[in-house]
Amino acid sequence: MKNYQFNLKHIFYLFTVSLLMVGCSSDDDGTPDDPGEPDPTVEPVVLDCDFFQEGNIHLEKVPNAIVDYIVTCDPKIKGDLIIDEGVVIEFERNAGLQMIHDNNYKIQMNGTVDNPILLTGVEKTKGYWRGLLMTSDDPTNVMKHVTVEYAGQQRPGGWGYEGAVIGSWGAVMSFDNCTIQHCQEIGLHWVGYSAELNIYNSIFTKNDLPIKTNPNFINSIDETSTYQGNINDYVRLEHTDVNKDITFHNIDVPFFSNGFKPSNGAKRTFTFKPGVTILMDAGSQMRFQNAFSYQHETIMIGTPEDRITIKGKEDVPGYWKGLSIESDSPLNEIAYLDIANAGRTTAYPNGAINLGYSSYLKIENVNFIDCFEYAMSLDYRQTMFYLEYDNLVLDNTPKLFSDRHGVEVADPHNP
Known part of the structure; x- marks a missing residue:
């Protein structure tokens, strides 16, 4: 299987060399350029559906980029999805990510306190992009220090699930110090067919509804996280055995x-x-x-x-x-x-x-x-x-x- 890894050092090699050459040039009076001059901003890398067709995906931080990547569609990912700390991804209207392959590839978004991961819309409007849909049951799945914002729609194509971050059909995920905010419909929708949900020290705020799930997943909906400041300030529990x-x-x-x-x-x-x-x-x-x-x-x-x-x-x-x-x-x-x-x-x-x-x-x-x-x-x-x-x-x-x-x-x- 192909492994698509965005290690961008070689992409910017010539660009970096050219910057060094410019930095070493002299003014007319022989004085070097000001060494404190800021680095130029790099434009985001655009990821279309062709990029996600096959292979594992590893998204690294792009040097000097404020926004690292722009996702233009709603692809079904056919491999592991790894996102490094500090990565910022903007999604165009109705774009999103679907981690729903039968092989249950792993999902790992490893932000840190100092370098969190941000998944947001190109426009800062509730429901601008679809959000994340996942069914992977890999026990190592984790979203750590990740913010998801301005997402949340009714999922098309027979899913019928609504929300910004959706788990279904055996999904396993640990949310560790995450924030889901400014989302339409539901911030986190963990559907009854899911397998395991763990939440630690996370924030659900400024959504239409913070969480919708059923009582089988409430053990980790506890005092370590906060759920206030939403239009509907309650955790919705669906009827179940x-x-x-x-x-x-x-x-x-x-x-x-x-x-x-x-x-x-x-x-x-x-x-x-x-x-x-x-x-x-x-x-x-x-x-x-x-x-x-x-x-x-x-x-x-x-x-x-x-x-x-x-x-x-x-x-x-x-x-x-x-x-x-x-x-x-x-x-x-x-x-x-x-x-x-x-x-x-x-x-x-x-x-x-x-x-x-x-x-x-x-x-x-x-x-x-x-x-x-x-x-x-x-x-x-x-x-x-x-x-x-x-x-x-x-x-x-x-x-x-x-x-x-x-x-x-x-x-x-x-x-």
């Missing part, structure tokens, strides 16, 4: 979810850190149960200073269905939670929290705010469930306990 243990971290914007549940493959642990805020979409539900009795673990423990908040995106009673727990794990615990706008409006059970039969739950210091009818619904088909509760507060929520048919229960231990 969760196939791993996941943790909701207390990031600087809410999560916005349209629901999730564990897959049927094995036991899962769902952990919610103190201070987490989750907005729920209309009619959505968090289910900590599936078709098999794997006894999933729900650990939702805030603190008096950092309560967990789960509420409807709109402040309407019954806007979303609520939490459903069916597990006898002794680790199931909910504490210092504000749950708002939950409860079924047309069916039973209609509690903001539904506790299934043969289940275990410790729950205390929970505020039920603007919920439709009941705080909790309990399933008595088998009375062998464990419920320990204390300080459950009704705030514009009519009643505390019901059975699964919507009948009020005064004492949950003696229905």
Whole structure:
């Protein structure tokens, strides 16, 4: 396979020699030219689709260039893509890069603190260029100290994905000290078919939406990165079956979810850190149960200073269905939670929290705010469930306990 490497020393050899000759020339009075005269600026190298047709691509810094390369199209790269520190690439309108070959070539963009990589548009307008689309599952894939800006479009050709940086179909990537900003649609769109996402110390700002993904990829969406300053200041989570243990971290914007549940493959642990805020979409539900009795673990423990908040995106009673727990794990615990706008409006059970039969739950210091009818619904088909509760507060929520048919229960231990 051909290996296209832009080592530009030989390209500028004659140019450098000519500069030296000019520098050694004398004025009419025999005085040498001023040695402090700045080097001339080099024009960017234009990369069209023919350049990307085959072979590995290695883009190095062009000496004396402010912008090193201009990409004019949206090519499918058929080899490794390596970009060195300090490289600046501008993309023409609707240009981009597609790293989607079946051979899963590696992607490595290795900027540094002092010499970051910049991927930007020729014009500084949101959505001016398409962005990056990747499916490579090479475990060494990395984008380090890279800024992506002014990208983000709906991808043509059957992909249908929108955003500036998109991962799909087995994609693996580590984002380390990256910035995605001024992008249209979505800054980072990590689609459900992807394999692995790692984010460290990165910034997502001034986009229409910072991140869209599903709960299987939220473990690295944590406090080391910032997500504020976007038109829609939340991390959008798409509905999915969760196939791993996941943790909701207390990031600087809410999560916005349209629901999730564990897959049927094995036991899962769902952990919610103190201070987490989750907005729920209309009619959505968090289910900590599936078709098999794997006894999933729900650990939702805030603190008096950092309560967990789960509420409807709109402040309407019954806007979303609520939490459903069916597990006898002794680790199931909910504490210092504000749950708002939950409860079924047309069916039973209609509690903001539904506790299934043969289940275990410790729950205390929970505020039920603007919920439709009941705080909790309990399933008595088998009375062998464990419920320990204390300080459950009704705030514009009519009643505390019901059975699964919507009948009020005064004492949950003696229905």
